[in-house]
Amino acid sequence: MSKALEQRYRKLSDTEHVLLRPGMYVGSIVHKTEEVYLPIGDKFLLKEITYNPGFLKIFDEIISNSVDEHKRNPKLTWVDVNIKEDVFSIKDNGGIPVEMHKEHKEYIPEMIFSNLKAGSNFDDTEERTVVGTYGVGSTLTNIFSKEFTISTCDGKKKFIQTYNDNMDKRTKPKITKGKLKYTEISFLPDYERFGMKGVDKDTLLMIKKRLSDIAASTPSLNIRLNGEKIKYKSFREYASKYTDPIFFEKSENWDIGIGHSEKGYQAISFVNSVETKDGGSHVNYIYWQVVSWLRAAIKRKYRVDVKPSEISNHLFLFVNCTIINPSFSSQTKEKLITESKAFGSEHKLTDRTIRQVFNSEVVQSLLDWVERKKMADERAKLRKLNKNLHKTKILKLIDAKKRGDRSKCTLAIFEGDSASSAFRRYRDPQYQGAFPLRGKFVNVREMSDAKVVQNKEVQCLMAAIGLKIGHEPEDLRYGKILLYTDADVDGNSIAALLINFLGKYWPELFEQGIICKVETPLMVAKQGKKTLEFYSEEEYKEWESKEKSLSKWNIEYKKGLAALEDEEYKGIIRLPRTFILTKDNNFIQTLKVWFASDSEPRKKKILGVSTEENIKVSDKSLF
Numbered sequence: 001m002s003k004a005l006e007q008r009y010r011k012l013s014d015t016e017h018v019l020l021r022p023g024m025y026v027g028s029i030v031h032k033t034e035e036v037y038l039p040i041g042d043k044f045l046l047k048e049i050t051y052n053p054g055f056l057k058i059f060d061e062i063i064s065n066s067v068d069e070h071k072r073n074p075k076l077t078w079v080d081v082n083i084k085e086d087v088f089s090i091k092d093n094g095g096i097p098v099e100m101h102k103e104h105k106e107y108i109p110e111m112i113f114s115n116l117k118a119g120s121n122f123d124d125t126e127e128r129t130v131v132g133t134y135g136v137g138s139t140l141t142n143i144f145s146k147e148f149t150i151s152t153c154d155g156k157k158k159f160i161q162t163y164n165d166n167m168d169k170r171t172k173p174k175i176t177k178g179k180l181k182y183t184e185i186s187f188l189p190d191y192e193r194f195g196m197k198g199v200d201k202d203t204l205l206m207i208k209k210r211l212s213d214i215a216a217s218t219p220s221l222n223i224r225l226n227g228e229k230i231k232y233k234s235f236r237e238y239a240s241k242y243t244d245p246i247f248f249e250k251s252e253n254w255d256i257g258i259g260h261s262e263k264g265y266q267a268i269s270f271v272n273s274v275e276t277k278d279g280g281s282h283v284n285y286i287y288w289q290v291v292s293w294l295r296a297a298i299k300r301k302y303r304v305d306v307k308p309s310e311i312s313n314h315l316f317l318f319v320n321c322t323i324i325n326p327s328f329s330s331q332t333k334e335k336l337i338t339e340s341k342a343f344g345s346e347h348k349l350t351d352r353t354i355r356q357v358f359n360s361e362v363v364q365s366l367l368d369w370v371e372r373k374k375m376a377d378e379r380a381k382l383r384k385l386n387k388n389l390h391k392t393k394i395l396k397l398i399d400a401k402k403r404g405d406r407s408k409c410t411l412a413i414f415e416g417d418s419a420s421s422a423f424r425r426y427r428d429p430q431y432q433g434a435f436p437l438r439g440k441f442v443n444v445r446e447m448s449d450a451k452v453v454q455n456k457e458v459q460c461l462m463a464a465i466g467l468k469i470g471h472e473p474e475d476l477r478y479g480k481i482l483l484y485t486d487a488d489v490d491g492n493s494i495a496a497l498l499i500n501f502l503g504k505y506w507p508e509l510f511e512q513g514i515i516c517k518v519e520t521p522l523m524v525a526k527q528g529k530k531t532l533e534f535y536s537e538e539e540y541k542e543w544e545s546k547e548k549s550l551s552k553w554n555i556e557y558k559k560g561l562a563a564l565e566d567e568e569y570k571g572i573i574r575l576p577r578t579f580i581l582t583k584d585n586n587f588i589q590t591l592k593v594w595f596a597s598d599s600e601p602r603k604k605k606i607l608g609v610s611t612e613e614n615i616k617v618s619d620k621s622l623f
Helices: 002-008 014-020 053-072 108-114 137-143 201-217 235-239 281-302 308-312 351-358 361-386 449-454 456-465 489-505 537-546 566-574 587-595 600-608 611-615
Strands: 032-040 043-051 078-084 087-092 145-153 157-164 174-177 182-189 222-225 228-230 247-250 254-260 266-271 315-321 410-415 432-437 480-484 515-519 523-527 530-534 554-557 577-580
Touching (some): 032 201, 053 078, 053 087, 053 182, 108 137, 108 145, 108 157, 137 145, 201 228, 201 235, 235 247, 235 254, 247 351, 254 361, 266 281, 281 315, 281 361, 308 361, 410 456, 410 489, 432 456, 449 456, 480 489, 489 515, 489 587, 530 537
Parallel strands (some): 078 222
Antiparallel strands (some): 078 087, 145 157, 157 174, 254 315, 523 530
């Protein structure tokens, strides 16, 4: 009974507790695989790597000592990090007092590197801008090392001492005279405790990232890694390595950068030169200033009420700040929990900076997303309206006969039966189909979706192509849609109405190059066996002005496709002259201008461009 109780209840030394419960002190010692921004070339790029968080923490505890000392003593100006044969050396030009502590009868260097809860940051009446607050950091590195050596000089005396076997053994301190101030900590980590054999490439990249973070957040401190200088002129330069452009502003204790994110909300943040991977109150402080301003401005200008989370999905924030007496959620210091009123300073973003963000890709990408979401929501509602579309009897369709893969099939859309009368005679029945319109196509721009799908012409055209409102354009019955409309104002108007219909519900068709306009001759000049075709009045007039024997030519005006002679018609069916209608960034807005009920934007457009450009849908520049 006694033995069972002794096994159940144990009393551990501080060192035993650290080694048995490392998660409480250095975080997880289980390898982690994730995408991390790393310094690769001249940029910070996302790369999937595998590393051990706890191992990186024991390195960070030592380098953080140098950074903290630099904040207390600006004469400490450089830190050299060297990794050779898996042994770490961190050296700076600041010295630790080599004096015997009168109360504890221990040299100061020995006391702070070999005792948990020992250090110089326990006076909470002081305003501290260093991050070491618990007094356990550097000692943890000693505990997790096979060998750990302290070498320091305060300008008068030099101190050297070595620890072995997880701080279980130590040599007597060696005290000699010295004049040059420095501190060098060398240690051989106990790799087995971290499931490691040594420093691999991924771990080295993470160490370089940490040193890059320090160099950016503390530009007055010179950093070298294995002889390579790591330097940034400013935090702005560092942030621009992640995304560009960066909208930046700075005050005494704050560096703020705002950029566009294509991967959802992202934030890179530092408190007193330590990266806060999980953000915290300092990031929230800036985040809400940005989001509140943008949300109100978007609602005023665009009449769209977006949620904060919808704005943040397009934001990349960079925050580097100095906080007085910072408090963190844990020893790993990944999240700041200090309340904003206790920061010791404040930073109010200027209207100028946030206006720059408002006029940038950040808001434009948000508006594009809102438009896509609106379309997706509309499509979801419309799916119910398409259920019986497959039962539609397609009136007057001249269908291609190809079975299976129909991606090489083309559907010609004509103005009425007369225009398609000779189509059967010249087409390739396997690959060419035709759909004759019955009069002018409907303007769907401001019609309700329910009313659109009730239109018989719309139903037949959708069924012929294989389209459904509210569905992505997939598994279409035709790989190309060819618009065969007359080369006049009415013909261009009909083509425009078709583009308006397809562009409203399936703009992807224009991105995929599926919609084509067939150019048909407007004028034909004949002289014996010689035939010239002109596709615009300008083209004809240019020829007419140069032709000296005009009277010898027979000039015919082709009012419509039905006026074409057999050979001419054969040409536009078997070898059509086409161009692909594509969409630019103003595609949707352009359609709204021309087909919405509000005529004012249309009047302005008409006054701004030539008449022919307005009416001629076949002009590629319009779409």
